[in-house]
Amino acid sequence: GQNIDQPTEMTATEGAIVQINCTYQTSGFNGLFWYQQHAGEAPTFLSYNVLDGLEEKGRFSSFLSRSKGYSYLLLKELQMKDSASYLCAVLDSNYQLIWGAGTKLIIKP
């Protein structure tokens, strides 16, 4: 079967750095997405990785290792507004998006 694993919940301190991991087992791979979802709202796109390596976009970076079936989202200089759930999703060989359950990130002052 297809599976996306990410931690259920993480806690970090304002101003710090946090890394949210995602491991996947899917039938084929056509890219990995990270979305941010604030409570009660729709997800919004953060990043897309299809090749190995690190993609940096401001305070957020996303890393991919296809051989290990592994990705992480790195958030720097955490702000209170970063408190949200972070969803990992993989596009499989049929171009279907397989979603993880999301990681709830709690930021403490």
Next chain:
Amino acid sequence: SQTIHQWPATLVQPVGSPLSLECTVEGTSNPNLYWYRQAAGRGLQLLFYSVGIGQISSEVPQNLSASRPQDRQFILSSKKLLLSDSGFYLCAWNPLTGLAGIGTGELFFGEGSRLTVL
């Protein structure tokens, strides 16, 4: 610019009642359209997707149905709601068509509709 809207935002319905959620996209043509459901603590579940008018693919057999009467309109319906239909429903679109006609680009989501079935 492209926008997507869905409504209603919140609804509380009794078991056995009908359902209609509507989604419209503006500023683009021939989008791929999707209906997702998100249960608490679980990942997004794809319910239906559509690559064109009248073309609906169902991913999960259930008492829900979808229709696309116009290019930029996507409707989710049910004749009789079940308790298990409660959840957060999300409409989404993307502009790219992949090899399977499903889309490879990022998804743009509507505001979401929270359904509680009592």
